Amino acid sequence: MRGTSIMTSLLILYTGGTIGMVPGPGGLQPGTGVLESALPALTPAGVTFTVEHFSPLIDSANIRPADWNHMLDRVEAWQGQAVIIVHGTDTMAYTGAALSGALPDLRLPVILCGSMAPLHTGGDAEGNLGLALTSALTAPPGVWLAFAGRLLPAAGLVKQDSHAADAFRSIAQTTQPSAARRFADRRVAILSLSPGLPAAALRGALHELDGAVLRVYGAGTMMNDPAIIDALHSAIARGCRLRAVSQCENGGLEPAAYAAGAALWSAGVENGGSETAELALARLWLALS
Incomplete structure (x- = not known):
């Protein structure tokens, strides 16, 4: 000291x-x-x-x-x-x-x-x-x-x-080393899932992004909407990286805990665990830099 x-x-x-x-x-x-x-x-x-x-x-x-x-x-x-x-x-x-x-x-x-x-x-x-x-x-x-x-x-x-x-x-966070030390010119944003979200709105937002943090429900669930699920698959297929965090401030995500979350992980969405949305955004941005 x-x-x-x-x-x-x-x-x-x-x-x-x-x-x-x-x-x-x-x-x-x-x-x-x-x-x-x-x-x-x-x-x-x-x-x-x-x-x-x-x-x-x-x-x-x-x-x-x-x-x-x-x-x-x-x-x-x-x-x-x-x-x-x-x-x-x-x-x-x-x-x-x-x-x-x-x-x-x-x-x-x-x-x-x-x-x-x-x-x-x-x-x-x-x-x-x-x-x-x-x-x-x-x-x-x-x-x-x-x-x-x-x-x-x-x-x-x-x-x-x-x-x-x-x-x-x-909120306590785990350490995660990053190879990048600066933020490159990328298009990254935080998007929240909400009841009744139009699939076209999500698809349109993802089309404009290189990566996105998805604020999902609870321990890692989302709506069973084929059009929403297809929008996630399509975004990841073209190279858009998606990282999920919980809309709850504490507890984080638990993949495979609920069937309603299976579509997230099968699409290739990354698990942000207990990260805040702000930290998930920073880490995803650095990963794309």
């Missing part, structure tokens, strides 16, 4: 998000210098930091795989002791999964940080940023989220509330 008796050098990669926003004509928008103004009072003794901004700063709703690749480039190039990535909460689970999937053998901690209210408004921002800074001194190598007084493994994040300060929990 590292202490503050020696100088600790941090990279703070500021992507955007609520934490650094100020009121604007159309609502909250990124504010110049907001993050930097808060750092001196929150930074532990013996710590130096370098702040790098995304240009322009972005709402996390606009995060793309190219942005994950930039984060990965900066993490791997950093010669200091830790990296903090300041990020909006809406796609925090996707970025946590993406970085965890692409960086299975990290030599340093990467701490994600965001907030539900901006800095200097009396909300959660100072507490979360302060936790990220202190956790950078003590956390083991890996990708983490500093939020609401807890340090959570970032691979299995779930945003459980759209307003509360305690907005995240983490």
Whole structure:
């Protein structure tokens, strides 16, 4: 465990998000210098930091795989002791999964940080940023989220509330090494099965994709609709990779448990087990990269 008796050098990669926003004509928008103004009072003794901004700063709703690749480039190039990535909460689970999937053998901690209210408004921002800074001194190598007084493994994040300060929990995930370390230009998406889903809609979506994560029912079941089943077979036959995860947050999939799931596995759909949809997306994307 590292202490503050020696100088600790941090990279703070500021992507955007609520934490650094100020009121604007159309609502909250990124504010110049907001993050930097808060750092001196929150930074532990013996710590130096370098702040790098995304240009322009972005709402996390606009995060793309190219942005994950930039984060990965900066993490791997950093010669200091830790990296903090300041990020909006809406796609925090996707970025946590993406970085965890692409960086299975990290030599340093990467701490994600965001907030539900901006800095200097009396909300959660100072507490979360302060936790990220202190956790950078003590956390083991890996990708983490500093939020609401807890340090959570970032691979299995779930945003459980759209307003509360305690907005995240983490579902334990297994380690799965990936040969690819960056996200290539592929067409990948998450699709949910639902009662009455038109087969033509599923077929049309799959036709546009190189791969898809299917959110299926329970322990791994789906509707007994010949047209839906044919759409899955046809997609896989042309090279579209499909990976199934459960619509339930816990428990995962159990192939062969129910006859209603046989069509999934006979079509060649991959078993995502207990993966969150976000982690399944990241792993499938890396497998296609």
